[in-house]
Amino acid sequence: MTFQFNFTIEGHLENELTTFGDEDLTLDSSEESSVPESQKGKQGDRKCSTEQLDLPQDHFWGHKSVGNATPSQDGDSPLNVTNSSNNLGPHKEQPCLRVAKEHAMPKDLKKLLENKVLETLPGLQHVNVSIVKTILLEKNFPGENIVSKSFSSHSDLITGVYEGGLKIWECTFDLLAYLTNAKVNFFGKKVLDLGCGSGLLGIIAFQGAAKEIHFQDYNSLVIDEVTLPNVVANSSVEEENDINEPAVKKCRKSKLAQELSKCRFFSGEWSEFCELVLSSEKPFEKYDLILTSETIYNPDYYSSLHQTFLRLLDKNGQVLLASKAHYFGVGGGVHLFQKFVEERNVFETRTLEIIDEGLKRVLIELTFKHPS
Numbered sequence: 453m454t455f456q457f458n459f460t461i462e463g464h465l466e467n468e469l470t471t472f473g474d475e476d477l478t479l480d481s482s483e484e485s486s487v488p489e490s491q492k493g494k495q496g497d498r499k500c501s502t503e504q505l506d507l508p509q510d511h512f513w514g515h516k517s518v519g520n521a522t523p524s525q526d527g528d529s530p531l532n533v534t535n536s537s538n539n540l541g542p543h544k545e546q547p548c549l550r551v552a553k554e555h556a557m558p559k560d561l562k563k564l565l566e567n568k569v570l571e572t573l574p575g576l577q578h579v580n581v582s583i584v585k586t587i588l589l590e591k592n593f594p595g596e597n598i599v600s601k602s603f604s605s606h607s608d609l610i611t612g613v614y615e616g617g618l619k620i621w622e623c624t625f626d627l628l629a630y631l632t633n634a635k636v637n638f639f640g641k642k643v644l645d646l647g648c649g650s651g652l653l654g655i656i657a658f659q660g661a662a663k664e665i666h667f668q669d670y671n672s673l674v675i676d677e678v679t680l681p682n683v684v685a686n687s688s689v690e691e692e693n694d695i696n697e698p699a700v701k702k703c704r705k706s707k708l709a710q711e712l713s714k715c716r717f718f719s720g721e722w723s724e725f726c727e728l729v730l731s732s733e734k735p736f737e738k739y740d741l742i743l744t745s746e747t748i749y750n751p752d753y754y755s756s757l758h759q760t761f762l763r764l765l766d767k768n769g770q771v772l773l774a775s776k777a778h779y780f781g782v783g784g785g786v787h788l789f790q791k792f793v794e795e796r797n798v799f800e801t802r803t804l805e806i807i808d809e810g811l812k813r814v815l816i817e818l819t820f821k822h823p824s
């Protein structure tokens with residue numbers, strides 16, 4: 453089975469970009485200085501201080517743009533750095549960590565699916581992201597315009613600004629297939645879809661009667677425009693439409709609300725997310741299962757990702773991680789990540805599957821070396 457997604461920059465969308473002012477185009481650190489003073493610090497949900505944030509020494513945040521230069525069959529091509537090499541070195545720029553926030557499920561669920569076109573995968577529905585992007589480009593909505601930034605930089609990733617959640621990456625499908633084939637049991641588990649984007653991994657856990665499912669993405673726009681609608685699209689909200697009987701309708705509504713209350717949604721950088729989620733429940737019940745796809749492309753994030761697993765995974769829990777073997781241009785990949793993990797000596801890694809067609813992809817499992 454092949455899935456085709458168009459990750460390239462649609463021509464008509466590019467044209468629409470011309471309607472945005474230059475001030476929207478803060479593509480990389482070298483262009484940062486051209487940002488009008490009035491625009492600086494306008495991204496209200498960003499926090500910029502190393503001291504406050506317990507950053508690892510080796511953690512730097514230049515705005516590395518990573519593009520999908522070579523269109524491929526599924527559009528999910530090797531990641532190539534689109535900007536010049538001066539983006540690859542450490543920057544003096546202050547690290548900017550996106551503050552985490554929790555997103556409430558809106559009361560009006562049908563509104564979430566307004567203007568959305570649904571596509572169907574076996575057993576799953578998801579919104580068409582190209583249409584979401586088109587609408588977002590047309591709307592001059594408040595907040596950070598990651599869509600226009602992504603288009604103008606011809607890039608699916610802009611380090612520290614947009615981390616790629618507005619598309620479904622190939623390894624999500626590998627992990628979905630693994631979860632189905634290996635009949636992974638979600639029943640009664642607390643699950644985290646880390647770096648969720650579309651949230652399809654978490655949705656599978658939701659459908660598999662997980663006790664609780666948390667979704668996290670770097671960008672709040674992704675949660676609002678893609679993850680939340682996808683979760684709702686895969687709940688029984690549509691069935692409700694067909695019922696005329698008010699008592700039955702009321703009963704269905706409360707069942708649906710109960711079902712959806714198992715899901716929580718978060719945006720923000722991983723260390724910030726950890727702080728938020730750990731303080732949101734006392735005591736915090738750790739995750740039995742963390743699902744994560746295409747989140748190890750950038751070695752600069754390994755420390756924060758490793759810390760997230762360490763802080764949030766239950767001692768007997770499991771991380772299922774899907775990744776390309778290597779991310780050209782950004783430098784991350786399975787080998788480097790496994791080496792990073794081995795050096796920390798906390799987690800055991802086990803290769804579950806190697807998919808050696810097209811770009812080599814790998815599924816790995818992480819568990820604590822010493823569970824108790």
Ligand SMILES: C[S@@+](CC[C@H](N)C(=O)[O-])C[C@H]1O[C@@H](n2cnc3c(N)ncnc32)[C@H](O)[C@@H]1O
Pocket residue numbers: 615616617618619620621622623624646647648649650668669670671720721722723744745746747753756
């Ligand atoms: C390449 S996208 C993959 C999206 C999705 N998992 C998929 O496979 O389709 C990487 C995801 O990881 C998240 N991410 C990457 N780096 C992050 C960071 N430092 N802090 C928080 N989230 C991050 C982003 O939210 C983004 O959605």
